[in-house]
Amino acid sequence: MHSLIPVILSGGAGTRLWPLSRQSHPKPFLQLPDGETLLQKTLQRALALPDVHHFITVTNREYYFQTRDVYQPVLNQAEQRAAFFVLEPVGRNTAPAIAAAALQAEALIGPEAILLVLPADHLVQNQAAFAQAVERARRLAEQGYLVTFGIHPAWPETGYGYIEAGDTLEAAGTPLGFAVRRFVEKPDSDTAAAFLAQGDYTWNSGMFCFRADAYLSALERYEPQLYHDTRSAWAEGRCESDFRELAPGFAQVPDISVDYAVMEKAEQVAVVPGDFGWSDIGSWTAFGALLPDGVDGNRVLGDTVLEDAQNCIVHSSDRLTALLGVEELIIVDTPDALLIARKDRDQDVKRIVTELKRRGHEAHNLHRTVHRPWGTYTVLEEGARFKIKRIFVKPGAALSLQMHHHRSEHWIVVSGTAKIVNGEEERLIRTNESTYIPAGTAHRLINPGVIDLVMIEVQSGEYLGEDDIVRFDDRYGRVAS
Incomplete structure (x- = not known):
């Protein structure tokens, strides 16, 4: 049996769940009523499947560190699994993202690796039924099929795409799924009601299963430019121990979904229907159903x-x-x-x-609490020429060596110990101690301890925007080489 590699697609803003979801804190990171995030649940769902030893996450550098933080508690409780990240310089939709993951899977395992593509912002509430559907899809993928998962419709939804099922596909007398007769984009209400009554249509879930080489071959056939541009961006990208950052040329790859690029054009396409408590949590009504x-x-x-x-x-x-x-x-x-x-x-x-x-309003992008690779900051209050933040720094983490042209900063340690670089001076400040950073001075904040560092930062100056940062050195790759 070929290796199964879950591919978690983690990006997008989830604009229909604003103001909880923002561009810098999208839907996969939203905490559900049970305290877990959709991203965390997706990883748990993937690792609960049999024969999973590697998984790939396609995201970007902005979400990379936050994603690792979400994964860590899950990986601590699971058997050792190899996590690998593919980082996009810019999102180009699902077809290129899956292509980059397939190239990475080929490099890690081989062309016969079977990809299970899972959006990071979907919810599945019946793991056993989901695992059974994955097993059927996996067996079809081993036969060369490009498999999508269909959800039996519960009402005439107009916000989803639909899949019409054709002939039954089986192995050794066991039904596995159906050949796809056609894909239908979001229908009007009358058409959706007719699909529901007909009974051989399912919602298109956006989850897929196929061999890496089968997908890449289909992509090369139907979207050759996209295929070659993505392969070039992958080959020219920077590779570290647990991630590959695609080259900047990836930004020129066409923005197209896997459905349009491959699934609606290919010949061997199958659908595995299922009822496993699926929801894309695509609206506040869907979120409310969890309460x-x-x-x-x-x-x-x-x-x-x-x-x-x-x-x-x-x-x-x-x-x-x-x-x-x-x-x-x-x-x-x-x-x-x-x-x-x-x-x-x-x-x-x-x-x-x-x-x-x-309008250029910041509320589409940032919350009051903003996640950074080193921790978080929360804007407590701001006004003309001042801003007050609560800064949380993880043990062993450090902010970049940086300078501000237009603002000075006062730092007061609330708990923990801070190592401060302030111009030519370097020293430790402890709870209830403080320091002052004049404008134009290179400075850095480090948590050298094993407990969290919490500080209050008071900024004052003529301009307090987050873009007034000149970075000289950064351990998280935020300084251009």
Whole structure:
């Protein structure tokens, strides 16, 4: 039996879950009501399958360190598995991403490696049924099929693509799946209802299974330029012990999905239908379904007071939210943004993100708490010529050696010990001690200890934007060579 390599695709902003999801903190990193993230659940689901010894994650450098942090607790509890990352300089959709992963799988295992492609932002709640579907898909992939997973539709959804099943495919008398007759893009409501009644259509889940060489051969046949450009970016990329960073030329690769590039054109395409509690958590209504069904149909997370309120979804983890005399609303409260929408408009939340981008508003990109390779910072308060942050630095981590043109900084250690480089001076400061960094001075912050370092930073100056950073040295690769 050929090796099974899960390929986790982790990118995208999840704009329909704004304001919880932002460009710098997309949907895979969102914490679900049970405390786990979608990315964490995807990895757990992949590692629970038999004969998995390697897995590949396709992401970018911005998410690379945060992804490793999410993976670490899972890998600590699992048997030793080899994790490898493919880092894109820019996202170019699923067809090139999977091609880069297939090239990496060939290098790690060989062309016969079977890829199980899993988006990092999907939820599967029945692991046993999922594993059975994967086993059927794997057997078809060994026969050379390009396999997609179909979800039996529960309602006439217009937001998903559909797959029409054809002839039954089997091995040794055991049905494994169906030949794909055709793919149908998101239909209107009447067509979706007809598909549901007909019974041989499934939702297109966006999960796939195929041999690495089968996918690459199909891609070379149907999208030769994309294939050759991706191979060049992979071959010319920088390779380290656990990651390959694709060359900048990858930015010129066509932006196209695997469905359009390969699956809708290839001949040996199969679908394995399944019922394994799948959801793409593609709206606040879908997220709300994960919350307990409360009084009057309300689903809430956080401290709430509801009076004469029906069928509302409330996500408010930081402060009390009160509802009075309303119904069918979505209320999502975060420290820097509040969303209030009718439930029947949940698919239009992305329009707000588009408008925020048009205005250049930071709320489409960053939360108050921002993840960095070394830890996090949280903006506590800001105003004219000042900003106050809480800075958390992981044990052994260090900020870059940097300088600011327009601001000075006061650092106060709350807990832990900080090693400070301040111009020509280097010293330790401990709890309740502080230091001052003048504008124009090269400085660095290091946590030399084995416990977390927590500091308060007070910035003052004429410009306090995050782009006022000149980096001289950085252990996380954020300084151009």
